[in-house]
Amino acid sequence: MQKYINKANILIEALPYIQKLAGKTVVIKYGGNAMIDDSLKEKVMEDITLLKYVGVNPIIVHGGGPDISEALSHYNIKSEFVNGLRVTDAKTMDIAQMVLVGKTNKAIVSSINVKGGNAIGICGIDGKLIECEKDMPIVNGEKVDIGFVGKITRINAHALNVLASDRYIPVVAPIGIGSDGQSYNINADTVAGAIAAALKAEKLMLLTDVPGIKESNESDEIIYEISQDKIFKMIEEGKICGGMIPKTLSCIEAIDAGVKRVHIIDGRIPHCILLEIFTDTGIGTMITA
Numbered sequence: 001m002q003k004y005i006n007k008a009n010i011l012i013e014a015l016p017y018i019q020k021l022a023g024k025t026v027v028i029k030y031g032g033n034a035m036i037d038d039s040l041k042e043k044v045m046e047d048i049t050l051l052k053y054v055g056v057n058p059i060i061v062h063g064g065g066p067d068i069s070e071a072l073s074h075y076n077i078k079s080e081f082v083n084g085l086r087v088t089d090a091k092t093m094d095i096a097q098m099v100l101v102g103k104t105n106k107a108i109v110s111s112i113n114v115k116g117g118n119a120i121g122i123c124g125i126d127g128k129l130i131e132c133e134k135d136m137p138i139v140n141g142e143k144v145d146i147g148f149v150g151k152i153t154r155i156n157a158h159a160l161n162v163l164a165s166d167r168y169i170p171v172v173a174p175i176g177i178g179s180d181g182q183s184y185n186i187n188a189d190t191v192a193g194a195i196a197a198a199l200k201a202e203k204l205m206l207l208t209d210v211p212g213i214k215e216s217n218e219s220d221e222i223i224y225e226i227s228q229d230k231i232f233k234m235i236e237e238g239k240i241c242g243g244m245i246p247k248t249l250s251c252i253e254a255i256d257a258g259v260k261r262v263h264i265i266d267g268r269i270p271h272c273i274l275l276e277i278f279t280d281t282g283i284g285t286m287i288t289a
Contacts, residue, residue, distance in 0.1 A: 014278035022055035024202035029192035031063030032209040034267030047273035049117040057164040060171045063188035064104040071095050083137045084243040088147040088185045096185045105173040123173035127159045132176035150176040150184025155198035193250025197257030204254045207267030212285030225286050251287045262287045
């Protein structure tokens with residue numbers, strides 16, 4: 001009998017969070033090991049489906065770096081990165097779009113639908129969902145041309161609201177569209193942050209392969225709450241580097257735009273989404289203004 005009582009207590013602990021989030025939008029950036037490990041995939045899909053059934057409106061933005069790298073390797077194309085962004089020439093762009101939209105996106109949609117959800121896969125080209133221009137990151141004080149990498153100029157929030165506020169779960173591939181019709185590859189963390197900002201989402205959650213932001217590269221100590229100023233300082237000091245730079249900057253953009261909570265959580269933990277949203281303690285790093 002006690003095990004059933006414990007289960008009931010877990011549900012009761014979740015009740016105030018379910019009430020608070022009912023009808024609210026939660027943007028989830030899905031990436032890392034949670035996209036590779038079959039067992040973790042299952043649990044993420046279950047978490048997302050459950051959120052929808054209890055009245056939350058999840059919007060999923062997915063990455064696909066490993067799938068793109070594998071496809072590029074097949075064509076003997078070397079992967080290069082600048083400030084955590086993939087250098088994307090014309091051939092790489094074609095492959096990235098093919099993989100993200102044609103393979104990765106539809107696999108996620110199918111997995112959610114198998115769990116009983118109603119997922120719809122889209123990318124930034126559909127309905128001009130993600131409008132962008134060419135991005136030129138600054139390295140050592142100078143702008144660097146890294147090819148067809150997009151800088152977001154506008155999010156079609158109306159289209160996402162129409163889907164998410166109905167029975168559907170939007171699953172967004174991070175491909176944007178320029179004013180000339182050119183497709184652009186965009187960092188998925190950046191897309192998730194921009195979408196959360198445009199929709200004034202209640203939460204933005206980034207699933208990663210790390211427990212959260214650490215005090216240093218050598219430290220195992222997680223920072224459970226951090227301010228924007230501290231993040232900028234850690235980037236300057238090199239404590240936040242590589243792929244964590246666009247990740248944390250997208251979090252700051254979302255906070256500045258009115259997103260109430262931004263969390264970087266460990267996607268390697270089973271049911272990490274539910275543990276973060278529906279428990280008193282939560283996991284990972286929360287970023288605040």
